[in-house]
Amino acid sequence: MSDAFSIQTFDHLELYVGNAKQAAMFYRCGFGFQTIAYRGLDTGERNVASYVMRQGEICLVLSSALDPNHPIALKAAKHGDHVAVVALSVEDLDRAFHLSTARGALAAISPTEETDETGSYRYAMIYGYGNTLIKFVQRDLYHGVFAPGFVPREIPSRLNAGLIKIDHVVGNVEKGQMNHWVEFFKHTLGLELLIKFDDRAISTDYSALTSSVMQNSTGVIKLPINEPAIGKRKSQIQEFLEYNHGAGIQHVACITHNIVETVTALKDSGIEFLSVPSSYYAELESRVGKIDQSIEQLARLGILVDRDAEGYLLQIFTQPVQDRPTLFFEIIERHGSQGFGEGNFKSLFEAIEREQALRGNL
Numbered sequence: 001m002s003d004a005f006s007i008q009t010f011d012h013l014e015l016y017v018g019n020a021k022q023a024a025m026f027y028r029c030g031f032g033f034q035t036i037a038y039r040g041l042d043t044g045e046r047n048v049a050s051y052v053m054r055q056g057e058i059c060l061v062l063s064s065a066l067d068p069n070h071p072i073a074l075k076a077a078k079h080g081d082h083v084a085v086v087a088l089s090v091e092d093l094d095r096a097f098h099l100s101t102a103r104g105a106l107a108a109i110s111p112t113e114e115t116d117e118t119g120s121y122r123y124a125m126i127y128g129y130g131n132t133l134i135k136f137v138q139r140d141l142y143h144g145v146f147a148p149g150f151v152p153r154e155i156p157s158r159l160n161a162g163l164i165k166i167d168h169v170v171g172n173v174e175k176g177q178m179n180h181w182v183e184f185f186k187h188t189l190g191l192e193l194l195i196k197f198d199d200r201a202i203s204t205d206y207s208a209l210t211s212s213v214m215q216n217s218t219g220v221i222k223l224p225i226n227e228p229a230i231g232k233r234k235s236q237i238q239e240f241l242e243y244n245h246g247a248g249i250q251h252v253a254c255i256t257h258n259i260v261e262t263v264t265a266l267k268d269s270g271i272e273f274l275s276v277p278s279s280y281y282a283e284l285e286s287r288v289g290k291i292d293q294s295i296e297q298l299a300r301l302g303i304l305v306d307r308d309a310e311g312y313l314l315q316i317f318t319q320p321v322q323d324r325p326t327l328f329f330e331i332i333e334r335h336g337s338q339g340f341g342e343g344n345f346k347s348l349f350e351a352i353e354r355e356q357a358l359r360g361n362l
């Protein structure tokens, strides 16, 4: 099952936002993405404005509708700015679509070909959790800047944040729904359950969650799924579900090879991160052993460290990137460890709960 069809990589993530023009500036000036392509009224597109943003291998598409009744406008109104489409590049689009729909995925768009003078771009879509769409993209015969209908528009970023590629994309689903979506990804995309964290591993005095990490056979596509668990107070996952009005993408983790430089640059540009108490660093070395980075530097920036049998990782989480406590980003630097920072869950969630309490939602 796991090699039913070959998923190569994350092709792009499309965010539906209230104001794509301003969002493009946020991701450019704040996160160091450069604008590479655009479509809108002035390119002949009457319904949607989209900005294609790139950094390393990461591609974000920011889209806003021009009419309030357009599905993008309705979804952005309901969920706030959110990751609406997870696009996966596949070797064989027809096979991906036909196998996944034959195995239970609901079709959103059947295989469609669009062409321009640079070649043929093919895609199809199925429904995932909540309103999230999973898009299959086959672009081996396409040589344009992004897709037909887009024109090149180069606006470089002055910020060198050093983000390289997507490590994982995490979804939050309603209580009792996680196993359904584990089975969904197993059957429709051929992903396998890599590891499951139960609420004993991921609980604080107050809130709890359960998480299952799904990944493809190459490990390039990692899609963890969280659901809330019962705690003394409201789970952070429940808070997300309420403000997102349903299941959706909670965070996108981006790889860097130098998290100290990346986080320094992002903080300078105004990106806000979750902070951890200085006590976290007091016992750090006894917990994770020797690491290449200076612990003083990590403490100054609030970067977390975790170690497992294969190595260690460094990670940090941004504050939500819109007013609703929904989508946020993770920056991660891996040194052998292929984990998700399990050892940090408790201190991390305590940090999230402090913010949740400030919002009046704990």
Ligand code: FE2
Residues within 6 Å of the ligand: 168, 170, 251, 253, 330, 340
């Ligand atoms: Fe993560």
